[in-house]
Amino acid sequence: MTQTLQPSVVNRRGPLRHTKAQLENRRLTVGFIGGSITDARPGHNWPEPVTRWLADQFPQARITVENAGIGATGSDLAVFRAKRDLIDPGCDLVFVEFAVNDWEVPTERRNKTREGLLRQLLADGTRDVVLVYTYNQDMYEDMMNGRVPHSIAEFEALAEHYGLSSVWMGLHALNEVRRGILQWEEWLPDGLHPTQRGSFSYGTSVIGFLQEELLSNVPASSEAAAPKELPAPLTEGHWQNARFVPFEDIRTEGPWTVRRWVNLQWIDHALSTFAVGSKLSFDFEGTVLALAFDFGKRSAEFRYRVDGGEWTTSNRERPDWCGPSGWLKLEVLFDDLPSGIHHFELEVVHGSRPDCGGTNLDLAFAGIV
Known part of the structure; x- marks a missing residue:
């Protein structure tokens, strides 16, 4: 409003x-x-x-x-x-x-x-x-x-x-x-x-x-001194406590590699595959789960679920300005999970969109709050 x-x-x-x-x-x-x-x-x-x-x-x-x-x-x-x-x-x-x-x-x-x-x-x-x-x-x-x-x-x-x-x-x-x-x-x-x-x-x-x-x-x-402590937040559930799932805690099936990422300066290493059907999974504690990718027109789609629930398949738009890769793109998959420990699963799929021209899945990080 x-x-x-x-x-x-x-x-x-x-x-x-x-x-x-x-x-x-x-x-x-x-x-x-x-x-x-x-x-x-x-x-x-x-x-x-x-x-x-x-x-x-x-x-x-x-x-x-x-x-x-x-x-x-x-x-x-x-x-x-x-x-x-x-x-x-x-x-x-x-x-x-x-x-x-x-x-x-x-x-x-x-x-x-x-x-x-x-x-x-x-x-x-x-x-x-x-x-x-x-x-x-x-x-x-x-x-x-x-x-x-x-x-x-x-x-x-x-x-x-x-x-x-x-x-x-x-x-x-x-x-x-x-x-x-x-x-x-x-x-x-x-x-x-x-x-x-x-x-x-x-x-x-x-x-x-x-x-x-x-x-x-x-x-x-x-100058007048700044307050020594932050005031109480305005927004319940704010994301100050954002953190990462280490790659070593992510279990994989299929040909995955951790690579120093020379293609995009904002990524240090990526967990990478181009094999359809490759899978990953991990456990995490939090209410928010987001994945960041080096994304573009040669990127794969994926299906995912949490805690053994229904599978959801990603269907990401690739605008005309989007190149084959090079877009550090965040996907917030869940933002209102109940507090506690959760189990996440992902499988690489090709994607049926006409603008999906590849099967690369390059994971920059798995982020949780």
Whole structure:
């Protein structure tokens, strides 16, 4: 449901204490996580002007960038990636962008994944987190009529609860269109993904926020201290406790191999087969089970069940932009299991879709909550 919050490009809810302290120490590691609009691979997305501004403004500091954005992924996958790609590299400042890619995810699910992600990032009290929001066409009517689209309003509720600042980059760009500064086709040539000019507009809104936050003469040591403990969660069943089933705990039948995965930098090793009929199984304790794959048009389908129940066969869409592989795709198979220990089984099948052109099954991880 659309919310009637007052739309604002920037909402400040707390100082960037850790960022300022690290800049005073002449070292800052900046993390980004989100979808294709944040992904570093195009070379022009909005993190690029933000990074350039930081390097220019603070030449005495070594700026390290950990851009963990991946196209066509949401906050559910991010929950399982945060430790490897943002926390372990020591990010001091993290920007989170999932208002668009979570758009079609049911509210109950995305509230669990988003809050789980934020609680992971905030748990050790060593980094600042800023939420940023982009744009899709489904937001148009709300934004043109001064309303906050539901996906953003739900993020804002979390931002209020955890005292996180936010920057609505999409509203900034839309305001530039209204003012005659930015042409729509300059902003969104394909209706969703900015190129150089639109990304610069997005980045400018974040830079404006950072200018006010970081260029004040107030030293980090005098800023109000952040709470030492996280507040109680807003969402029951949030995914903060996301973890993995080790490959060594997965039983296999047929020709499986564990391979160092050189094809996609976000995967260290994959459990891999291309033999139809190959099987795997494992036991786990939790209420959520999700599998992540290096997925594409040459990927197999699979059938699966838990606790000896009915078999379900996957039937995954392969859009035109999807290549033979290279999409780190998460499949949430169960998200409301009863608490306790469960037994999972999977069998590789070819799949009967016309766009299913192979039998590769490359498992990046089995994730549980």
